[in-house]
Amino acid sequence: MKLYNTETKTKQEFVPQNPDHVTMYVCGPTVYGYSHIGNARPPVVFDVLSRLLRRLYPRVTYARNITDIDDKINKSAADEGVDISVISERYTRAYHADLEALGVLPPDIEPKVTDHINEIFQIIQQLIDADHAYEADGHVLFSVNSYAGYGELSKRSPDELLAGARVDVASYKRDAGDFVLWKPSTDDQPGWHSPWGRGRPGWHIECSAMSAAHLGTTLDIHGGGHDLIFPHHENERAQSVCAHGGKIFVKYWLHNGFVNVDKEKMSKSVGNVLLIRDLLDSVPGEAIRYVLLGAHYRAPLDWNDDVVTQARNSLDRLYGALRKLADVPLPEGDHEHVPSAFIAALHDDLNTPQALAELFALARRANSETDPVGLSKIKAAMLQAGELLGLLQQDPQHWFAGTSSTDDVAEIDALIEQRLAARAAQDWALADQIRDELAARHVVLEDGADGTRWRIEKPVS
RNA sequence: GGCUCGAUGGCAGAGUGGUUAUGCAGCGGCCUGCAAAGCCGUGUACGCCGGUUCGACUCCGGCUCGAGCCUCCA
Numbered sequence: 001m002k003l004y005n006t007e008t009k010t011k012q013e014f015v016p017q018n019p020d021h022v023t024m025y026v027c028g029p030t031v032y033g034y035s036h037i038g039n040a041r042p043p044v045v046f047d048v049l050s051r052l053l054r055r056l057y058p059r060v061t062y063a064r065n066i067t068d069i070d071d072k073i074n075k076s077a078a079d080e081g082v083d084i085s086v087i088s089e090r091y092t093r094a095y096h097a098d099l100e101a102l103g104v105l106p107p108d109i110e111p112k113v114t115d116h117i118n119e120i121f122q123i124i125q126q127l128i129d130a131d132h133a134y135e136a137d138g139h140v141l142f143s144v145n146s147y148a149g150y151g152e153l154s155k156r157s158p159d160e161l162l163a164g165a166r167v168d169v170a171s172y173k174r175d176a177g178d179f180v181l182w183k184p185s186t187d188d189q190p191g192w193h194s195p196w197g198r199g200r201p202g203w204h205i206e207c208s209a210m211s212a213a214h215l216g217t218t219l220d221i222h223g224g225g226h227d228l229i230f231p232h233h234e235n236e237r238a239q240s241v242c243a244h245g246g247k248i249f250v251k252y253w254l255h256n257g258f259v260n261v262d263k264e265k266m267s268k269s270v271g272n273v274l275l276i277r278d279l280l281d282s283v284p285g286e287a288i289r290y291v292l293l294g295a296h297y298r299a300p301l302d303w304n305d306d307v308v309t310q311a312r313n314s315l316d317r318l319y320g321a322l323r324k325l326a327d328v329p330l331p332e333g334d335h336e337h338v339p340s341a342f343i344a345a346l347h348d349d350l351n352t353p354q355a356l357a358e359l360f361a362l363a364r365r366a367n368s369e370t371d372p373v374g375l376s377k378i379k380a381a382m383l384q385a386g387e388l389l390g391l392l393q394q395d396p397q398h399w400f401a402g403t404s405s406t407d408d409v410a411e412i413d414a415l416i417e418q419r420l421a422a423r424a425a426q427d428w429a430l431a432d433q434i435r436d437e438l439a440a441r442h443v444v445l446e447d448g449a450d451g452t453r454w455r456i457e458k459p460v461s
Numbered sequence: 462g463g464c465u466c467g468a469u470g471g472c473a474g475a476g477u478g479g480u481u482a483u484g485c486a487g488c489g490g491c492c493u494g495c496a497a498a499g500c501c502g503u504g505u506a507c508g509c510c511g512g513u514u515c516g517a518c519u520c521c522g523g524c525u526c527g528a529g530c531c532u533c534c535a
Contacts, residue, residue, distance in 0.1 A: 009465090027535075038535050070533080155464060156531075179532065203533040225535030229465090232533075257466090258529070267534080294484085295474065300467080300528065310473060310485045317484075320498065345475090353475050357483035367499055428494055435496080446498045453498080 027224035031091035101285035138184035154230035321363035323396035400455035
């Protein structure tokens with residue numbers, strides 16, 4: 001398998017440090033609000049990667065953290081007059097619900113920052129002891145100048161960073177690039193008693209502490225959004241390397257591209273932030289997932305009404321093929337039937353668009369093949385390939401029924417029965433009238449040799 | 462200003478130094494009572510200008526346009 005490594009800027013053959021146990025750490029959310037569609041991309045992308053890794057290696061440990069102490073959380077908690085845990089737990093639950101709707105499997109470990117304050121103390125102390133960090137004015141800061149490798153991940157030199165700095169440099173910093181490991185809390189702010197006074201962790205240190213605690217000092221894969229390359233991952237890398245005596249922190253750095261909305265970056269000021277929970281009111285979670293996997297993970301992805309409609313229609317085609325195979329039994333045994341071209345696409349830096357193309361090739365074969373044994377294998381191949389992408393796992397009829405209630409379904413079935421009777425009597429006018437009635441309710445009929453099927457066709461919104 | 466990345470047919474979106482991406486939408490045919498679904502067929506697509514080459518959408522240079530990052534935004 002080849003993966004594009006941000007640090008080397010090349011696609012590299014993936015060689016884990018220990019083939020018996022692969023480790024992956026992905027930066028999770030800071031839980032201060034509901035997740036938007038951009039927040040969904042990393043968990044979906046790395047969900048596919050974790051599925052692929054589990055197929056290749058006997059043991060994979062995938063950790064995705066929850067950042068539950070942060071100034072934005074503090075502000076929300078203060079505004080509502082509640083403990084920060086009320087805020088963080090509320091939005092953690094929402095995050096889990098959103099991701100479940102998108103077919104994202106839970107990671108093996110989901111560490112929370114507030115459960116790792118002691119680990120954070122330890123790593124900060126290690127950095128101080130090794131002269132990579134210093135105390136100043138109640139803060140503990142990482143000294144950028146103490147680490148020659150600083151900037152290697154994001155391809156920036158400290159000088160350039162200084163030149164472009166667009167913030168005021170705090171007076172207690174030795175160097176403008178130095179960043180906070182620990183900062184003091186006022187009495188009304190959440191805080192922990194530390195060797196450096198009561199305070200709270202800085203932004204980057206938690207990932208260094210938690211990844212080491214759960215996965216060891218060197219990770220095989222570390223992922224996150226493109227925007228995290230700098231400063232977050234650059235700083236994490238500096239902290240971890242320096243705290244661990246120069247040991248390599250991450251073998252492969254992976255970063256996904258952004259999701260734009262109608263060609264614009266999502267931002268609160270533009271007012272174009274699309275929350276997953278809102279999208280789910282009108283778009284099936286699987287269609288959202290399809291959109292996210294329809295572009296290569298490193299490329300920017302534009303979200304608009306068209307791509308959603310196209311995703312839904314594309315899934316109609318795939319589920320249509322599977323529905324034709326509804327009565328075809330799966331092959332005996334647990335052999336793998338996934339086409340090699342599908343696997344090859346995913347092994348080439350997670351080329352999900354190419355993998356989807358292979359899935360459509362299977363659908364075409366499913367629609368033309370007549371041999372029962374062949375059909376059985378195609379069905380298994382589609383389901384197994386779909387599972388690697390986290391798609392096509394629901395009953396096809398369930399997909400086509402959309403959000404219809406059981407009452408709707410009973411009513412639709414009754415009308416179809418009436419129409420079948422009319423057709424049997426060659427009363428085409430009545431048959432067409434019933435079909436029109438159903439069409440007005442967005443129910444589209446498909447007459448086949450073995451009966452009439454139906455599906456919900458959502459109007460283009 | 463610095464760094465990074467892009468520009469593919471109506472839309473989305475892979476890929477390759479010379480041969481069909483794929484899907485959606487459209488058009489024609491088959492099938493169908495008529496449809497729908499499906500199958501078959503169908504599109505002189507690779508931002509502009511140079512260069513390398515027998516040959517470039519694919520490599521190199523320049524240009525134009527666009528996107529992201531430059532201290533807490535996935």
